[in-house]
Amino acid sequence: MAAETVKSAFVGITGASGAPYAVRLIEALVENDVFVEICASEMGEKVLAYEMGGLSTKKLAESYGVKRYAPDDLFAPPASGTSVPDATVIAPSSVSTLGNIANGTGTNLLHRVADVALKERRRLVILEREMPYSLIHIKNMAAITEAGGVVISAAPGFYNHPQTMDDLIDFVVGKVLDVMGVEHELVERWGHKRRG
Ligand SMILES: Cc1cc2nc3c(=O)[nH]c(=O)nc-3n(C[C@H](O)[C@H](O)[C@H](O)COP(=O)(O)O)c2cc1C
DSSP states (O other): OOOSOOOEEEEEEOSSSOHHHHHHHHHHHHHTTOEEEEEEOHHHHHHHHHHTTTOOHHHHHHHHTOEEEOTTOTTSGGGSGGGOOSEEEEEEEOHHHHHHHHHTOOOSHHHHHHHHHHHTTOEEEEEEOOSSOOHHHHHHHHHHHHTTOEEEESOOOOTTOOOSHHHHHHHHHHHHHHHHTOOOOSSOOTTOOOOO
């Protein structure tokens, strides 16, 4: 990944399970003074509400002061290569959105911004959440990787002895931030643990 500081990021939220990852990611980016734009697919908005007690991207935008777009707003600035953000993250990503991005067959703003990130050689991170994977999913992940994107599984590690659900979420979001090149202290680094 490029070493430049990430100043702007687009966070696309799909209808995959894992809305808490998106919320924590937005929070961490804002804390890092990153200019954040968000957009949920139709199902992304529904699963966000379902998993997080009625939360919406409207409320998220108000709480964190981030810019929000409707998924059909293909006139939105990040849809253009002339104002593509430094980093684009789809978190969580459904295998449906994964397929659209991998095949360049997108129809909504999330697909378009991810496509632009790839063509403009910007950072694209896909936080994938599905199990088990079909061969189609695996091939789509390979296509995105070959095109320069990074696919991350929403699979927390347990070697740092997580105590709470927040610890599990932070592990995964910390990995996304690492790949984006955004500094964070969400997880204790291996080998940096204080002993005794
Ligand atoms: C509660 C709920 C959880 C879901 N979890 C997943 C998931 O983890 N991964 C996935 O690929 N699809 C999941 N789906 C299905 C997607 O929402 C569905 O494929 C949808 O068409 C995705 O559209 P989108 O990518 O435009 O958001 C879930 C659906 C519901 C209702």
